[in-house]
Amino acid sequence: MIARDPIRLWLNAHLGLVYLFLYVPILVLIVLSFNKSGLPTAWTGFSTEWYGKLIANPKILSAAGNSLVVAVASTVISTVIGALLAMGLEEGRPTPWLDALVAAPMIIPDIVLAIALLSFYTLLNMSLGLHSIVLSHAVFNIAFVCMVVRTRLKNFDRSIVEASIDLGAGELTTFRRVTLPVIAPGVIAAALLSFTLSIDEFIIAYFTAGAGQGSTTFPMQIYAMIRFGVTPEINAIATIVIGFSFFLVLLSQRLNGEVAP
Amino acid sequence: MSALLQIEGVTKRFGPITAVDQISLEVKDAEFFAILGPSGCGKTTLLRVIAGFEAQDEGRVRLAGADITDVKANRRPVNLMFQSYALFPHMTTFGNVAYGLEMEGVQGVELKKRVDHALAMVRMSDFAARKPNQLSGGQRQRVALARALVKRPKVLLLDEPLGALDRKLREQMQIELKRLQQDTGIAFVVVTHDQEEALTLADRIALLDRGRIVQLATPRELYDRPVNRFAADFIGLMNFVDGNVAQSAFEAPGLGRLPAPNGVADGPAALAIRPERVRVMDIAADGAIQGQVEGAAFLGQDVIAHIAVPNLPRPIVARLAAGHPLSAKLARGQQVWLTWQADQAVILKD
């Protein structure tokens, strides 16, 4: 090797520091969530007391329930619509304008989408609530589902569809027995992504939820609590949320890693 | 033998490009037929028209006398082996081969029997439970073959069947393809850009260029009697000497009269002669042209020599068979004389 070991050493040290930078804040939250006093000052003993308080807090529970409803509903809508859209876009000639339209929800700033949707609903005199959050989340979820499924379709050898037809299968049989099983891991990964995005989304939900605890989502509840001040309960929430999202990410990584062809 | 597959005046356009231009040909029962041509000559499009994946703009396709022009791809008794093999990645070898039979409603013991038989035919019985990504390239190809053959199609279409294999495997598979074709008695139509493959495999070859058939002939005819410069150049190695035919004798400027067959109309023409037909001598002879050895390469048995001839833009290539008295002695700069038998040269008018 060429003598660049000092550089390599320096790079590795830097990388180590970056990982520390990324993980220390998260680890601090997790550790604090088990600290009896709940304060960052001193370790006063292991306790799950804050988790107990969390479970007893009806506001947090209802917000979590709301988020679950919103995430599941918008995931179902966007997975179906987004996967079909992806299949359509991958068929035939490339259409840059449609590609740009479909990618737009991923790049448009949240705050702009939030005010645009609020203005739209208000103009329609539509009532606001969980349903309007679902409709709003589906906008960006469709784009993400479409992107993930398209990636899967691009790696998919089109000739297996023709092979199926050549061997005597009709269009529906081909879809059911060939296309769907092959793209399924991509669709499931897309659904998981869409679920994660929806359950974490704050600003668009905040604008389109309307008033009242009845449509407060989990991130809205967390925001309210943070605005109120640092409390040990948030540490416990944070630990659960981090654990949950890490689980989802690793799951979808696994699914997408299982590339069949 | 009767015509099994008849292509009648088929034309296929993609926008302003005519991919297949008024092609007519017939494939006989149990024939091994090759469609040969450079990339972009329309050969794959023609294959896809036969399979039913492209609708032609003009012309008809008939199979065993019946017009199948309007029959959909999944109803045609014709199967295609894809260039990429197109094996279903989520199914086992067995599942892949069974798929086409399941579409015909074959099930149970009968299904298993026929799939097993097809796998045995391509020597893949031991790999029935494997998925495509656990198979080598050659094994995948065998599965693809079995999958198409198990349906007992009237015609099996093969798109560049050996293109993805390395050289050794390709030679082995050529022999196997020939054996399978003879064992099953199914007509094979293979599309290839590899002239060697077409020459070894096929009973007859249709040579395509820019959507048209240039020559339809047996391999030997195609090799010995190419109809034009494209055909002569595409198949094997060929020397060309530009000149003129006057009073049915071929003359090249600066070289005089050269040995050539009679009976060609007067006018500008090119003489074509294969390297192995060129006789190389170290003494002058009547009617021989003089040249100078530019270089010689030993090919294992034969020797290929490049001989510069005055007044010719490119050297003449000669192939000296093993045992030729000069093959071991040719040295750069050496003077040699070249000639050939008149009937082994071809005069091309275009």
Next chain:
Amino acid sequence: MTRRTILMAPGLGYLALFLVVPCLIIFAYSLFERGTYGGIDYTLTLENYQRSATSLFARIFLDSVRIAGTATLVALLIGYPAAYAIAQKPRNRQMALLVLVMLPFWSNYLIRTYAWIVLLNNQGLINRTLQSTGVIDQPLPLLYNEFAIVLGLVYNYVPFVILALYSSISRLGPELREASFDLGGSAWTTFRRVTLPLTAPGIAAGAVFVFVLSIGNFVTPDLLGGGQRPMLGNLIYSQYLSARDWPMGSALGFILVVIMLALLFAQALLSARASGEGETRLAPQPARVAA
């Protein structure tokens, strides 16, 4: 109708109704006057755009550009060597290292931001530790200032910068660098004349990503800046929900979109020129993941 149209109809219809129409509405709103009680007075005007250039708005706008620019620069300076280091690792370990980089990126943005409040506030972990070890007497003002905002933005977006740079650097392969060494280039010359120019598209992609997400950010300036340094996102928020001046908020939103499109276009041009294929494709970027 073709098969393709049928497949795309629900998706395109949905986006037309819930994306294109709402965006057109706010564009239209931006050209109207504010009603007396917060509604819309349908009188055409360019006043909202003129007002956006007045001192109050211009200051916030400049603050936003400065903060977003600083965050972008810092994220690149941290991200580039990290991405480079990952690209030097054995192939089989690179993927795991990248997943490890991206993992925090996928947890809730609010939670990630909150973690810094815990660390930075006056009674927070850093100040308490420094005080109890006697390094300082008074707590350092770490929170509710520009420093905290930049830190929060960098923390949240550096994973994506690393990802974008990694894909650019790893595509390079070692041969070009080795060729440069072979021809007598030093490590620094090789980096400056070979690696850096060839990874410019990745740098541009990462930079545009951080800048666009930072300038439109609402949560970080709100929670870590404590409202001391409102940015464009906070301004739009307050125009809509506090001042109830929807036309003004819409105009600002439209300006934000124009900035974003201009940057994305510039980046697409750059990467098209770099790839030499004239491929002007807007790279879809998972912005939503981040904010």
